[in-house]
Amino acid sequence: MLGHKEAMCKYQGFTSVPMNLPPDIKKLDLSYNRLARLDSDGFYRYKYLEDLIIDHNGIRMLHSKAFHGLSLLRHLSLSKNNLDVSKSYHREVFESLQNLSVLDISKNMKTLNYSPYKIPVRGLSNLRELNVDLVSNATFGQQFKKLHNLHILKFDYCHVKYLYNTTFSEMPVNIKEFHMTTCKNFVVIEGGVLVPFQHLKLLNLTNSNIHLTQALNILHPFQKKSMDSVILTPEMMKYISTICIKTLDFSDNDIILVKNKSFVQFKHPECFENVLLSANRFSLDNWAVYFFKFLYTMNNIKIIDFSYFPLRFKNPIFLDVVTKDNYTSVEKVQGKWRRKVIPITVTVPSQILFLRITHLMAKNAFREIKTINSSLRHLEISYFETDIFPLLTFEGFNSLEHLDLSGISSVLTIGERKISVLIHLKTIILKETHLFNVLQTNTTILSFCPNIMTLDISYNYIWKIKANSFGQLLNLKQLNLSHNLFETVPDVVTTFYSIVELDLSYNQLTTIGKNILEWIDSQHKKHGIFKLYLNNNPLICSCDTTKFLRWILTTKVKLDNNSNYSCWVSSRKGINYTRNVAEDFHHYFVDCDTTVWIKLGISLLVSVLSSVLCIALLYNFRWRIMFFFFRNFRRFAEKGLELTFDFDVYVSYSDDCVSL
Incomplete structure (x- = not known):
């Protein structure tokens, strides 16, 4: 074969x-x-x-x-x-x-x-x-x-500029997918152009300049039929509401108004599996209430994207023309003519797997987002410009694996609100959450997710982390500390024994200490891999950082930026790259070597002078030193023999010497 x-x-x-x-x-x-x-x-x-x-x-x-x-x-x-x-x-x-x-x-x-x-x-x-x-x-x-x-x-x-009812009349009847994308010119379409495609399951008109009304009018041949996907430029529900649709993508279509509950009048809500509505301009207000109620009739829904809806700024200042006593003036009025808004409690249908509600600018948009015995795997509730952040409630069994709370003040999400323990959570993203406010307290912020493997707390202006801030994260493998204000690597990272990827880019690091380098090498040896990101830090190449520079050149750890970073060379008062400096130590660190030799020379000189001085003293006072030791030895011997002498010296001489 x-x-x-x-x-x-x-x-x-x-x-x-x-x-x-x-x-x-x-x-x-x-x-x-x-x-x-x-x-x-x-x-x-x-x-x-x-x-x-x-x-x-x-x-x-x-x-x-x-x-x-x-x-x-x-x-x-x-x-x-x-x-x-x-x-x-x-x-x-x-x-x-x-x-x-x-x-x-x-x-x-x-x-x-x-x-x-x-x-x-x-x-x-x-x-x-x-x-x-x-x-x-x-x-x-x-x-x-x-x-x-x-x-x-x-x-x-x-x-194409014109599509007539006869344009595709010679096409085969078994077409199931029809893609007409990126039409450069404005396209005028007759209503029966899709009649030849009676078995169509997917219609894709992405990035084509087609009028909203025409784009939906051409769907009339598919009334009471099933269609897997509809990817259109605009909105209007006359024909589409009767079609059994699997995927509906209305993203980025400049829709500004949904009238008379038209969006929630689909005849076959059980057909929907994926609904994408992001990046339009219609108001949430009461329409959102109807939508999330209608959501509960979608028995097979799996993915919901309800994001990027700018209603208006939260606290607008209006101008009011006031006439009093024949005098007309303009006054600034805050909140005047504000419509009554109903805060929404969203109970997520148990069958949904993916829910994204992000980048909302609204007034009291959501009071609570609740799941009950949910199959939800992916949840993004991020970047809310609202008066209150919704309460997240998890009742019964939950399967959540990915949680993104970026752009929400950590005081609201963690400090004031208590989140249920999420034992299946593997990834949590807390970007731009003002987390530094909470890390100054003794709060253990991640006690609700003890089994996470990926943690992203970038863009939070953090300069230090207390030892108990995160708790025991025994399964943590990836930690993103980028875009913060760390001047040294926080010691708390060494308590995460399973970590294999650490992002420290865009901080204020000038070097990495010996203990952290040894820990990184031990993690690489234990797990067989370790990734470290250090790009865009104000690293310094100097005599004090030579160990770190040599480590970059020799380590087996996988570094970003091709293991080459810009650094300030103190001896040259300029910027260079760590690889250039590390590969030519003697050239860049000649002053460091001179200092070493000076210290060594001084040490040897002091040693020689000390030796000469000791020898001279011993030679000049040798008899006194000998007598000192003799005297003390004799006294020690007398004490041992229990003898006592009146004199130190006994002199004996013969009688014939008396006359002398």
């Missing part, structure tokens, strides 16, 4: 198909070369090819036998060439490709003129996906009608 061989021949400057490759290759990539045309039998040698990519060449013409012999080919890509949909394709060019499943001939058309499609696709009976340009006033031939297995139709390079 043949193995899987690939030939990646990009950027080789080929002007023709290379003939010196192994004949049994299954994938060939000739992108970014200089092929101007594909001649006869150019690929006949490579009869086992299944995947052929010839993107980014200058191909203008395809010979009738350009792909002769490629009966096993499944994927053919000719994107970003100069192939004209009406002139470049010989009528027999695809005859050998009976097994072709994916054909990409998009991003070729450079002209906006009227062009009938003369692409000979009739024989591509197994084609499932076609990616082609959509030219202005496009007309498709009957050959497209024969593509009975075509399910995905993509128009990514779109020059």
Whole structure:
């Protein structure tokens, strides 16, 4: 059986198909070369090819036998060439490709003129996906009608200005996915343009300039039918409300108003699995109440994105024109004409897996977010500009693994509010939470999540952390302390025995102490890996930091910035890189070596002088020293013999010496 061989021949400057490759290759990539045309039998040698990519060449013409012999080919890509949909394709060019499943001939058309499609696709009976340009006033031939297995139709390079009811009338009826994205011109669409696609499951009109009303009017053929995804530019519910929809993406569409509960009048809420509404401009107010009530009817909902809704600034100052005693003046009034707002209590349906409610600017938007015996895995409640932060309540069993509370004052989230213990929580993000306020107290802030593996407390202006601030995080592997004010690495990090990744970038570190370096090396030895990020710290290269500089050069720990950081070289009064300094110590640290030798010389001189002085004293006072030791030895001996003498010396002489 043949193995899987690939030939990646990009950027080789080929002007023709290379003939010196192994004949049994299954994938060939000739992108970014200089092929101007594909001649006869150019690929006949490579009869086992299944995947052929010839993107980014200058191909203008395809010979009738350009792909002769490629009966096993499944994927053919000719994107970003100069192939004209009406002139470049010989009528027999695809005859050998009976097994072709994916054909990409998009991003070729450079002209906006009227062009009938003369692409000979009739024989591509197994084609499932076609990616082609959509030219202005496009007309498709009957050959497209024969593509009975075509399910995905993509128009990514779109020059069209008008779409008529007859534009796609020659397309096969089995199309399930229709993509018409990034249309550069404003597109006028007739209401029946999608009628030929009766089995459509996914409609993608992302980044296309289509009027809101027209975009939703074209959905009328799918009333009371099922559709997996609708990705549109705008909003209006006349036809869409009757369709069974799996994924609804209304993000970033400048929707400013939802009238008469129109959004919550879908006839098949049980079909929804994913609803994305972020980055619009409609008010939350009472509409949000209706939405979250309607949410409970979505029995199969899995993902909700309800973010980036700027209602207005919290405390606006209004101007009021006041006339009193025929005198007119302008007064500033705070909060005048403020509408009554209903604080919302959101009970998250138990089947939801992903919920994001972030970047809200509203007045009392949410009172409480509650889960009861929930399957929720991912929860983002971040960057609220509201008067109160919602109470987070977890009742019964919870499965939460990811919690993001960024942008919320830590005094509200941790100091005043008590969060239930989340034993399954693996990741918690507390960016921009003013955490320094809490870390000055004796509060243990993470007692509610004892099993976390990833902790992000970046952007918090922290300069020190008390030993008991985090508690025992025995499973912590990744700690992000970046964008803070640390001048030294906090000792508390050495209590996290499982940590393998530490981000200290964008702080005020000038060096790292010996104890921390030894701990980092021990963590690397214990776990086999350790990642340390130190970029954008005001590191200093000096005599006092030579140990740290040598460590950077020799450590096996994985460092960011290619293990090379800018530092202030004190001896040169300028900026250099740690690698340059560490590799040439004698050049940069000559003063440090001089100091060492001076200290050594002084030490030797003092030692010699001391020795000479001691020897001179011993020589000059040798008899006194000897007599001192003799006298003390004798007294010690007398004491041992229990003898007492009146005199120190006894002199004996003979009688004949008396006269003398």
